[in-house]
Amino acid sequence: MNFPDDIPDEFGGIEPDTLPRLASALDRWRFTLIAFAILMTVVAIGVLSGSSKDSATDNSNPDVVVDSSSVPLITVPLDRTLELGMKGDDVLRLQQRLKDLRFDPGPVDGEFGQNTVQAMWAFEKLVMSVPRERATGVVTPSTWAIMQSNLKIKPRRVADSPSHVEIYLPEQVLIVFKKEEPVLITHISSGTGVPWCEEVKIDPGEEGNKTDEQISIGICGEAVTPAGIFYFYNRRTGMRETKLGSLYNPVYFNYNIAVHGAILVPLKPASHGCVRIPMSVARYFPALVAYGDRVYVFDGIKEPEEYGSPIPPFDKPDPNYTTIAAVTTVSPTSLPNSLPTLTTVGSVTTTTVVSTSSSTASP
Numbered sequence: 001m002n003f004p005d006d007i008p009d010e011f012g013g014i015e016p017d018t019l020p021r022l023a024s025a026l027d028r029w030r031f032t033l034i035a036f037a038i039l040m041t042v043v044a045i046g047v048l049s050g051s052s053k054d055s056a057t058d059n060s061n062p063d064v065v066v067d068s069s070s071v072p073l074i075t076v077p078l079d080r081t082l083e084l085g086m087k088g089d090d091v092l093r094l095q096q097r098l099k100d101l102r103f104d105p106g107p108v109d110g111e112f113g114q115n116t117v118q119a120m121w122a123f124e125k126l127v128m129s130v131p132r133e134r135a136t137g138v139v140t141p142s143t144w145a146i147m148q149s150n151l152k153i154k155p156r157r158v159a160d161s162p163s164h165v166e167i168y169l170p171e172q173v174l175i176v177f178k179k180e181e182p183v184l185i186t187h188i189s190s191g192t193g194v195p196w197c198e199e200v201k202i203d204p205g206e207e208g209n210k211t212d213e214q215i216s217i218g219i220c221g222e223a224v225t226p227a228g229i230f231y232f233y234n235r236r237t238g239m240r241e242t243k244l245g246s247l248y249n250p251v252y253f254n255y256n257i258a259v260h261g262a263i264l265v266p267l268k269p270a271s272h273g274c275v276r277i278p279m280s281v282a283r284y285f286p287a288l289v290a291y292g293d294r295v296y297v298f299d300g301i302k303e304p305e306e307y308g309s310p311i312p313p314f315d316k317p318d319p320n321y322t323t324i325a326a327v328t329t330v331s332p333t334s335l336p337n338s339l340p341t342l343t344t345v346g347s348v349t350t351t352t353v354v355s356t357s358s359s360t361a362s363p
Contacts, residue, residue, distance in 0.1 A: 170300035191225035218321020227299035228307035
C-alpha cells in the first residue's frame with residue numbers, strides 16, 4: 001500500500017512504508033500481549049482481595065479466627081432475628097452451621113433452646129470479639145452473614161500431644177484441638193478471682209477426704225483459675241462432691257481444678273476456680289481428651305509460657321466453722337435412767353450419754 005507524501009506523520013515519525021511490517025509483528029504478538037494483560041489483572045485482583053481479607057480478619061479475633069472472607073458458603077438469607085424459644089427451618093440451618101464450625105448447639109432439631117444460646121455466646125465472644133458479658137445469644141441477619149463466611153479456627157499453640165485444649169479466660173471460651181483442627185468450641189465459666197468461705201461436702205477419694213464416707217467441712221479459698229501450661233492427669237465419672245463444689249464428669253489438670261459440667265454456666269466467671277462447661281457438653285468431653293493432653297490457659301495479660309505451671313491457691317479451714325461438739329458424760333444423780341438425752345451446742349445437736357453407775361465416768 002502506497003501513502004501520499006503530503007500526509008502528516010501521525011505515527012510518531014514511523015515511515016509509512018514500515019507500517020505493514022509493524023502490523024504483521026503486532027499480529028504475531030497479539031495473543032501474548034493479551035495473556036500478559038490478563039495475568040496482570042489477576043495479580044491486581046489478588047492483591048486487592050488480600051487487603052480485603054486482612055480487613056475482614058481485623059474485625060474478628062486475629063489470634064484464633066483466620067481465612068475470613070465475604071464469600072458466602074450458605075446462600076439462604078435470614079428474614080428474621082432468631083432468639084431463645086423460636087422454631088423453624090432457619091433455626092435448623094443456624095444449628096447446623098454452628099455444628100459445622102464445631103460449636104455445640106445441642107440437637108439439630110430446629111428448636112432454639114438454651115444449648116443453642118450458649119453456642120451463640122461462644123461464637124459471639126470468639127469470632128465477633130463481643131465482650132463476654134455483652135453476648136446476647138441472638139442471631140440477627142448481620143450475625144448470620146458473618147456465620148456464612150469462610151471461617152477457620154486455628155490454635156494459638158502447636159502442642160506436643162495429639163490433642164490439646166486452649167482456654168481463653170478473657171473470652172470465657174474453651175477449644176479442643178486434634179491435629180490443629182477444632183473438634184469442640186464451647187462457652188465456659190471460670191474462677192471469680194475473689195475469696196470465699198463455705199461448708200462443702202467431699203466424697204470419698206477426693207482430696208480432703210480419706211474416709212469411706214462423704215464428709216462435710218468448712219473451708220476458705222480463693223476462686224482463681226491460674227493461667228499457664230498444664231496437662232490432664234485425673235478424671236472422675238458422674239457427679240462428684242469436692243472442695244470446689246459439685247463437679248460432673250470432672251477432668252483434672254491443676255490439682256483440684258478441673259474442666260467439668262455444671263448446671264449454671266453464666267456469662268461471667270462464677271466458679272471456685274474450675275472451668276465449668278454446659279452439662280450437655282460435659283457428657284462427652286472426657287472422651288475427647290486423654291491423660292497427658294496439654295492444657296493452655298490464656299489470661300490476656302501474659303503468655304502461658306511466662307507463667308509456667310503455677311499451682312492454685314491452697315485452701316484452709318474456715319475458722320468460724322463449727323463441727324461436732326465433744327461428747328460428755330454426767331453423773332446419774334439428777335436423772336432416773338440410762339436413756340440418752342439430746343443437748344444442743346450452738347447449731348449442732350450432740351448426744352449426752354447418761355451413766356447408771358454411782359461413780360463418775362472416766363474421760
